[in-house]
Amino acid sequence: MKLFIKRGCAYCDGFTVYSEKGEIVCTAEVKANTSIQIFLRDSSSALLSSMRYNTFVLNYFSIRCGKRMYVLVPCVGRHFAFAIYGSTFRFTGSLADGSFSMLNSGGETIMTQNKCWTSHGEGYELNISEDKYAVFMISVALCADIFLALSESDPVPT
Numbered sequence: 719m720k721l722f723i724k725r726g727c728a729y730c731d732g733f734t735v736y737s738e739k740g741e742i743v744c745t746a747e748v749k750a751n752t753s754i755q756i757f758l759r760d761s762s763s764a765l766l767s768s769m770r771y772n773t774f775v776l777n778y779f780s781i782r783c784g785k786r787m788y789v790l791v792p793c794v795g796r797h798f799a800f801a802i803y804g805s806t807f808r809f810t811g812s813l814a815d816g817s818f819s820m821l822n823s824g825g826e827t828i829m830t831q832n833k834c835w836t837s838h839g840e841g842y843e844l845n846i847s848e849d850k851y852a853v854f855m856i857s858v859a860l861c862a863d864i865f866l867a868l869s870e871s872d873p874v875p876t
Contacts, residue, residue: 719845719848719849719852720737720738720843720844720845720846721735721737721738721743721843721844721846721852721856722735722736722737722738722834722836722841722842723735723736723841723842723859723863724736724839724840724841725841725863728867729748729863729864729867729868730748730750730754732746732747732748733745733746733748733860733863734746735856736836740837742761743760743761744758744759744766744856745758745759746758746759746860748864753770753771753772753773754770754771754864755768755769755770755771756769756770756857756860756861756864757769758853758856758857766783766853766856767781767782767783767856767857768781768782769781769782769857769861771861771864771865771868777791777792778790779864779865781854781858781861783854783857784853786804786805787804788802788803788805788854789802789803790802790803790858790861791803792813792865800813800858800861802858805854806823807820807821807822807823807828807854808820808821808822808823809821809858811831813862813865813866814866815833816831816832816833816863816866817830817831818830818862820855820858826847828846828847828848828851828855829844829845829846829847829851829855829858829859830844830845831844831859831862842859844856
């Protein structure tokens with residue numbers, strides 16, 4: 719499955735996820751008050767996942783997809799990356815480049831993300847191997863973009 723993510727002018731303007739045919743698959747509303755919350759909804763406005771950027775002691779994202787909860791902790795090493803808790807997926811690549819992959823426990827690629835340009839403007843192209851992983855993979859991609867947007871003003875994000 720190939721999807722395209724387009725951010726509004728700023729991350730707080732939300733995101734739109736398009737199919738290869740240019741149809742809107744889902745949208746993400748962003749609320750930024752004392753914390754950042756993201757709500758991913760399908761075309762009928764049903765909630766698919768919710769995310770929150772938490773800054774208590776350690777900066778991290780929490781993702782709720784259905785009844786499952788995941789935690790993404792940004793890691794600064796050779797590349798910006800995420801450590802993922804609550805799943806067997808592994809992150810590989812670099813957040814800073816906007817290009818990364820998610821692998822399952824067997825090392826098979828479940829999702830790749832790359833920067834791209836579409837008729838909707840600059841965004842990200844996601845290639846997801848199985849539809850059942852789409853909501854979680856879109857959620858990870860949104861968290862990655864928000865992390866990058868927040869780190870643009872901070873040369874060494876935490």
